[in-house]
Amino acid sequence: MHMRFHLKKKTENDQKSKTKIGRSISSNPVFIDRDPEIFSVLLSLLRTNQIPSAARRFSTQELADEAAFYGIDSHFRSAAAPPPFSGIDASIVKSISPASEGLPSTFAVADNGAVWIAHGGQISSYDWSLAHTGTLRTHLDEIDSICRVWTEIAAVGSESDAGLHFYDFSSSRHVGSVHWTDPSDPRIFKARVNAITASETSVFASFDCPHRENIVLEIDKERIQIVSQLGRQSGNQAKHMVPSKLTFVPATGVLVGTAITSGAFGYSGYIRIWDPRSGDVVWETNEPGAGRSSRFGDSFADVDVDAEGLSIFKLCSKSGDLGMADMRRLGDDPWVYLEEKNPSMVNYGGEVNNLLMHCCWGQVFVGRDGSLEVWSRVQAHGGSIEGESGREGLFRRNFVDKRGDSERGDIKKIEGGGDRLFVSREGVEGIEVWESSHTSGAVPVS
Numbered sequence: 001m002h003m004r005f006h007l008k009k010k011t012e013n014d015q016k017s018k019t020k021i022g023r024s025i026s027s028n029p030v031f032i033d034r035d036p037e038i039f040s041v042l043l044s045l046l047r048t049n050q051i052p053s054a055a056r057r058f059s060t061q062e063l064a065d066e067a068a069f070y071g072i073d074s075h076f077r078s079a080a081a082p083p084p085f086s087g088i089d090a091s092i093v094k095s096i097s098p099a100s101e102g103l104p105s106t107f108a109v110a111d112n113g114a115v116w117i118a119h120g121g122q123i124s125s126y127d128w129s130l131a132h133t134g135t136l137r138t139h140l141d142e143i144d145s146i147c148r149v150w151t152e153i154a155a156v157g158s159e160s161d162a163g164l165h166f167y168d169f170s171s172s173r174h175v176g177s178v179h180w181t182d183p184s185d186p187r188i189f190k191a192r193v194n195a196i197t198a199s200e201t202s203v204f205a206s207f208d209c210p211h212r213e214n215i216v217l218e219i220d221k222e223r224i225q226i227v228s229q230l231g232r233q234s235g236n237q238a239k240h241m242v243p244s245k246l247t248f249v250p251a252t253g254v255l256v257g258t259a260i261t262s263g264a265f266g267y268s269g270y271i272r273i274w275d276p277r278s279g280d281v282v283w284e285t286n287e288p289g290a291g292r293s294s295r296f297g298d299s300f301a302d303v304d305v306d307a308e309g310l311s312i313f314k315l316c317s318k319s320g321d322l323g324m325a326d327m328r329r330l331g332d333d334p335w336v337y338l339e340e341k342n343p344s345m346v347n348y349g350g351e352v353n354n355l356l357m358h359c360c361w362g363q364v365f366v367g368r369d370g371s372l373e374v375w376s377r378v379q380a381h382g383g384s385i386e387g388e389s390g391r392e393g394l395f396r397r398n399f400v401d402k403r404g405d406s407e408r409g410d411i412k413k414i415e416g417g418g419d420r421l422f423v424s425r426e427g428v429e430g431i432e433v434w435e436s437s438h439t440s441g442a443v444p445v446s
Contacts (some may be wrong), residue, residue: 015143038066046072060129077128082113082419082435087363087374088398090421090434092405097430098124098135104424104431106413108146108154113418116154117431118143123154125169128418136172138165147196147203149221155203157193164193164205164217180217187211197246197255202227204255205430207361208235208244214242216257217297218276229376230255230274231281238268239286249423250325254282256312258303267299267317273330283330301355306362313364315357318443320374322357322395323366338375338395354426360416365400367411372400372423400434 044052067076098119107117114129121140125133145157152170164178180191191207208214212235218228233240243257260269272284287299301317310327325334356367364375375395409425421434
């Protein structure tokens, strides 16, 4: 179907051809061969700044392609974006599953909600609309860690293959690798990557060798070359294990690394903060350890950093309690333990084997086996809630999922971006995509 547009040219001849006020004749009509029904949707978008209900007849990709043709793609992306994510009013809107080897080993989410999913030795890319944009095959058998270094550059590592490797999605090619070597120590070879994070100028990756020597390397993003080494240590003890999670904090320029292990005697590990500029450790804690921070052997099962809120959260292995520490006031025992204030929430129900957490949007998402919950900040006048004081009263715990959701399988990874929450589960194909409703009106039960 064709649509005819009469485009008026503001020329001297046009002005002379006017026969009545407000009426002109064009001798050069322009024909645009596009779908008129989608055009009407986009026209409504321009009038109201909202996507009309008629858009349900078309896929997001169809609408995005037409919006790009008319030059209003940024306008469409803004209108099509999910509302601000609220964990207590979220539901699964989609499951993304790569066509081949659908069991994801890991994934990375961009600020706009685009996601890269590693499956086997491949990485499948999905844009902000969750449309598949390509699959890149690496030389690795299995990818265990991935970080978005640039818009189209991924840094990946494997626990079964040595080195940190960089791949360019735009050209589908390998652009460089970094290996940890030490000419003075022949034992340093085939070092594998365990965790990756990035700052504006650098990539940080933790490496360990077969004999358990480990280190954190800082790599220049432009030159893909090592610029410094942090915290080389022998991993024979829990407090010297290779960091399994790294987080760069832009506001302070520090790097937070954590390592956790579990065994017959429970969990143990450390949290360590480096200043990459000096290479020094500026704060650390070990659990189990002396002092009240160990809570009588109730050491952490997982740790995550709220980089924007400058807070560190830990999830206790025995009680399941959530502890919070202000990064601006760290000391021997900086932890404040968030108390359960919601009478409708059930007890944790005994020991949970699979505990993990992720911080984003000022919320803390916790996976306990297959269940998903959120600790959300509560707005209060004067910084406190009636009858309460301190930071414990600023959070409330609520369920995110329903019973049917929690029965899909143990949660393996949680990550947020673009007002979407992405969740993978052990032995389950694909990645769950959670969004909040545009008509959200839910409030925490207190």
